Amino acid sequence: MERTETTHRGILLFAALLSLAACTSVKLISDYDEVIDSQALQLQKKIDSKLTSLRFAAQYQLEYQANQDFYRDALTDLNAMSVRASAIYQNQPTLEQIELAKTNLAYLVLLNKGCVEAPLSSAQIAQVEANGIDLSMDCHVENGATSNASAKGEQKLNRFVIPPVQALFNQHLGAIMALELAKKRGDGTALAK
Template sequence: MTITKYAGRGAVFLVALSVISACTSIQLVSKYDEVIDKQTQELQKKLDKHLTFLRFSSEDPLKYESNQKFYTDTLSDLNAISVRASAIYKNKLTIQQVELAKQNLAWLVLLNKRCIDRELTPEQKEKVNKNGVDLSMDCKAESGATKDEPSRGAQKLKRSFLEPVQNMFNQNFGAIMALELAKKRGDGNDEESK
């Protein structure tokens, strides 16, 4: 009688375990977020359009002071995406890609002010990560510049940098959009996954 009693309890335990496991799913990454997807698409288009304009513009639009507002708006857009991404459970990959876009923007700003003339060193990247994008008119070593230099608003972005920078941002934003689309395919809410 005791063997039957334990077998009955075992069967009940297995049934309960099956019900619990059927209701439980493991989430490794966040779910698709349409807002992040759309904001990223809009920002990519805005940045691509601006950089294309600069590639074929006269000299004045290449000045840092001519681009400062655009950089400020772009950073604000990236911050909005970052805040949204940070509020979503298991969204580490998207957050990392947005942080990379902020680093790329910091690099572009430093190039435009001619605070640097090449890729950032690991020490400069650490300063950019710590202090963010420096949208002032000055070059500041604490923000990733090679050295401190005041009044850099009249400095012009080298036209030869524009195409590589444009490709870099397109790849960066493309990675964010691809990640969101992969989440969409995997979340079971679209027609393809039924």
């Protein structure tokens, strides 16, 4: 009789836990953040506008020194987005997209300064990821450059790289906006089973 009563209590306890688990939702990703969505849209417009104008700019406007302030502003915007996104619980996918945009901004700066002579090696990519964007007028190996060099402000961005770079930034910032909109629709949560 005692064994049946213990089994009965175990079954009731299991049923109670199962019904409690069925009513509990597990949050896998953060909620929608209107600020990040808006920041991503504004930055996308800023970068797209700048790159569009560079496609048709005079030669001197393609020089690194003519674009240094733009790169600094874009990095500042990405840093602000990163700080905001990192303050939000379960926001890793958004942070990853922001970091990809920062990495691609670093590559664009390297291209504009003429700091790379070929596709980046895995060591150069690791340096960019570890040390970030070098906004100085020089090339530094520790920031992904092929070699150290100084006074690169007059180097010009090749117009032929602008359209694919523009598409890449539109893709990254669009991914951030798409992710935020998916969060708004509730696509980022799942029920525990």
